[in-house]
Amino acid sequence: MAKGYKAPKMPGGTGMMGQLQKLQEQIEQAQAKLADETVTATAGGGAIKITVTGDQRCKAVEIDPAILEDADVEMLQDLVLTAINAALDKSRDLASDRLGPLAGGLPF
Numbered sequence: 011m012a013k014g015y016k017a018p019k020m021p022g023g024t025g026m027m028g029q030l031q032k033l034q035e036q037i038e039q040a041q042a043k044l045a046d047e048t049v050t051a052t053a054g055g056g057a058i059k060i061t062v063t064g065d066q067r068c069k070a071v072e073i074d075p076a077i078l079e080d081a082d083v084e085m086l087q088d089l090v091l092t093a094i095n096a097a098l099d100k101s102r103d104l105a106s107d108r109l110g111p112l113a114g115g116l117p118f
Contacts, residue, residue, distance in 0.1 A: 041065065043064070043108065044063065044065045044104065045063055045067070046063070047064040047108075048061050049101050049103075049104055050062075050097065051100055052096075053089040053090070053092040053093035054077060054089040054093075056074070057073070057077040057089065058072070058077070058090055058093040060072075060097040062101045064104045064105055064108065065105070066101045068097075071090070
């Protein structure tokens with residue numbers, strides 16, 4: 011560039027950067043809140059209960075002792091797997107609900 015050249019100012023240049031920074035802060039706050047929120051899913055009529063955070067960390071697995079009396083291993087495995095997948099689906103839905111509106115504000 012030539013000495014003394016000043017780049018033309020872009021309309022909304024610093025405003026755009028400020029908006030992006032604010033949006034990034036909002037996203038980080040929403041992600042932090044998701045880590046504290048939980049969702050729970052059940053399988054087998056409530057015999058298996060899985061609790062997962064909004065950032066998809068498994069917090070609890072509860073198994074009703076009554077199901078162990080006459081359950082076979084494969085059935086129990088299927089119920090646990092079903093409950094885990096349902097809890098993860100709920101967690102993703104929660105994250106989408108919380109972060110979706112923020113992503114919709116991206117200025118692209």
